[in-house]
Amino acid sequence: MLGRKERFACFLLSNICSAWAGLLYPRTSQSREVQLLDGMWNFRIDDSPNRNAGFEQRWYERSLSETGQVIPMPVPSSYNDITEDGRIRDFVGWAWYDTEFFLSSDWANKRVVLRIDSAQYNAIVWVNSKQVMTHQGGHIPFQAEINQYLTVLSDGPNRLTVAVNNTLTPHTIPPGTIDWPAKDSPIPYPPNYFTQTLQMDSFNYAGIDRHVSLYTTPKSYIDDITITTNIVDTTGIVNYRVVTVGDIPQGDITVRILNKTGAIVGQGGGSSGTIQIPNANLWWAINTNSLHQPGYLYTLEVHTGQDVDADVYRLPFGIRTIKVVGRKILLNNEEFYFKGVGIHNEAEIRGRGLDYAMIVKDFNLMRWVGANSFRTAVFPFSEEWMDQADQQGFLVADEVPAVGLNSLDNLSNQTLQNHMNAMSELIQRDKNRPSVFLWSVANEPRTDRPESLPYFQKIINFTRSLDPSRLISFMCNHDFNTDKCVHLVDLIFINRYIGWYTQTGLLDLIQPQLKYDLDQWAETFNKPLVISEYGAGTMPEIHRVPSTVFSEEYQIDFLSRYHRTFDSALGNLTGEFIWCLTDFNTYQSITRVNGNKKGIFTRERQPKMSAFNLRHRYLTFNNTDFCIENRCT
Ligand code: GCB
Numbered sequence: 359m360l361g362r363k364e365r366f367a368c369f370l371l372s373n374i375c376s377a378w379a380g381l382l383y384p385r386t387s388q389s390r391e392v393q394l395l396d397g398m399w400n401f402r403i404d405d406s407p408n409r410n411a412g413f414e415q416r417w418y419e420r421s422l423s424e425t426g427q428v429i430p431m432p433v434p435s436s437y438n439d440i441t442e443d444g445r446i447r448d449f450v451g452w453a454w455y456d457t458e459f460f461l462s463s464d465w466a467n468k469r470v471v472l473r474i475d476s477a478q479y480n481a482i483v484w485v486n487s488k489q490v491m492t493h494q495g496g497h498i499p500f501q502a503e504i505n506q507y508l509t510v511l512s513d514g515p516n517r518l519t520v521a522v523n524n525t526l527t528p529h530t531i532p533p534g535t536i537d538w539p540a541k542d543s544p545i546p547y548p549p550n551y552f553t554q555t556l557q558m559d560s561f562n563y564a565g566i567d568r569h570v571s572l573y574t575t576p577k578s579y580i581d582d583i584t585i586t587t588n589i590v591d592t593t594g595i596v597n598y599r600v601v602t603v604g605d606i607p608q609g610d611i612t613v614r615i616l617n618k619t620g621a622i623v624g625q626g627g628g629s630s631g632t633i634q635i636p637n638a639n640l641w642w643a644i645n646t647n648s649l650h651q652p653g654y655l656y657t658l659e660v661h662t663g664q665d666v667d668a669d670v671y672r673l674p675f676g677i678r679t680i681k682v683v684g685r686k687i688l689l690n691n692e693e694f695y696f697k698g699v700g701i702h703n704e705a706e707i708r709g710r711g712l713d714y715a716m717i718v719k720d721f722n723l724m725r726w727v728g729a730n731s732f733r734t735a736v737f738p739f740s741e742e743w744m745d746q747a748d749q750q751g752f753l754v755a756d757e758v759p760a761v762g763l764n765s766l767d768n769l770s771n772q773t774l775q776n777h778m779n780a781m782s783e784l785i786q787r788d789k790n791r792p793s794v795f796l797w798s799v800a801n802e803p804r805t806d807r808p809e810s811l812p813y814f815q816k817i818i819n820f821t822r823s824l825d826p827s828r829l830i831s832f833m834c835n836h837d838f839n840t841d842k843c844v845h846l847v848d849l850i851f852i853n854r855y856i857g858w859y860t861q862t863g864l865l866d867l868i869q870p871q872l873k874y875d876l877d878q879w880a881e882t883f884n885k886p887l888v889i890s891e892y893g894a895g896t897m898p899e900i901h902r903v904p905s906t907v908f909s910e911e912y913q914i915d916f917l918s919r920y921h922r923t924f925d926s927a928l929g930n931l932t933g934e935f936i937w938c939l940t941d942f943n944t945y946q947s948i949t950r951v952n953g954n955k956k957g958i959f960t961r962e963r964q965p966k967m968s969a970f971n972l973r974h975r976y977l978t979f980n981n982t983d984f985c986i987e988n989r990c991t
Contacts (some may be wrong), residue, residue, distance in 0.1 A: 380582030381581075384573040387672060389576050390671070394569060395459055397538065398432060398574055399430070400429075404451055405732070417454055425454075431565070436710070455565075458515035459516050473570070474570050477566050479495065479496050481490075528772055528925075529773045541632065561944055562945070566865065568711060575937045580669045581601045589691070595633075595634055596658070596677065613661075616657040617639070618656070646697075652750065654677075655749060655792070658673045658675055659673075673790060695933050701732050701939045703734075720940070728975075730977060735833075736801045737761075738860065742792055755795070758777070758799060765790055774816060777817055785824045798831060802833055802853060808842055811843055835853045849888060853937070868920065894916040894917070895908055895951075900962070936972060938957055941954060942961065
């Protein structure tokens, strides 16, 4: 059952209520099986002039290979970087995929769910020529029960067809535009020529970039679980709520909490309740306090009965609290400072899509530099990625893809609906993660106009109504005296580029101007203040003494001045997130030489000199005397 606030939110926005169906990660158990459909699929783009041939000719009614020439396409991956064909890299419109699968006859009497963990941006899905689901928005899973479409359960293949469209409009999250040459333009263009303009620097990777899976549940099943936790003295308080579908009497639901060794440490019954765990192991962040074990997870195990038809689901969770007190952030009632990294990642790693090796590599890099937190800029990362944050103990600022809402035209009712939808899906997916301390509703939105206020009031209130237990903010690039919405947030995040986008090359201006800026924010708002981005573009192996922009020395000089200023403002500052962990691909522009180069690691995950600088800072926090040139005073 939905809570009162959630029902009210759904009443206001009836078209987003589907998001309140459960999004539990597919996990095997005594009652559930999972079959991955990842692999080599067939693929073709629809480059017909109106991009509509696939629908006009009903490509979903046959094998894609019968409709024209197909190429092999790995799923998961973004299709853009896979071929040598610039038309595929830069394609805008419907891209078509299909594959075939068999099911074990054991699945005949089970509920079968098809889940796509992310398709960028719009997707339509058919099973055996029948449309089974649609979804708008990348980076978030969507799923549907498909039993009625599986006409050939045991004696033939099933065909799965997916059409994905990466077109962004002024009202999508993120927004963009399609630009056509003026009809009366005297300048010649090829026939049917158009371009897509992005309002973010990241490359608009597209395709099915995370797992596709089938999983089973019993016919009556656990649809959703919500856990919130609290701490009283040394006792962990675990509140749980289980949503079931089908014929499951309340009294049949049992809940157990297991510790890391599998011992039962708490029990409950019914669809909601509170379980107390004396002397609880709390969930702590890594690289923060050596007395605390980072990432301690319990398991909540739910059974819907004892017989063979019962459903069983195991959900990892941590016991922790996160609070704002004045200008401080408290994790488990202890003051916390974010030694953070901003990451622009994952769906764009060489276009490979979800990649377990790269997830582990990037977590190893974060551990190595001594970070304790990161921001998923500027879209939600995969659940496999987020699992590592829970397990290793990184606090996460979890962001929806609302990047580039930089004109008032973007702040329409239609955008708001899409934005709320994206927020509710993200919260539904990540609401049980101890690592997530913050919902970031946007990156650098147009919040410096009075007209923006109602929009941001609505999206922030809506987010709070869905999850009052976490903090809410947006990444702000305006000034303390120009922003009109920052009073709505729980803690203030500011992106700053003094010495890069402004005052380029003028290192001596960084400390006085940044200090003034931080002091003004602190005096104006009695809220925690965090630097959510600061960074300088750096070409690896370009060296200059004295330093100049784009050299490795400039990045060090730039960062050192920021760090000194942060340290001089420590009472006012509750954390810093460097921009960014690794270089990443962007759309082509003359300000980006082969992508965004503000990484402290290259795209190949090798350190620039700055990585050593940050490592030294984070591992010996408060030691500010690390500077490769003696110009940091
Ligand atoms: C920003 C944006 C981020 C960009 C970054 C940059 O302000 O928030 O998405 O990647 O600057 O490096 O330009």
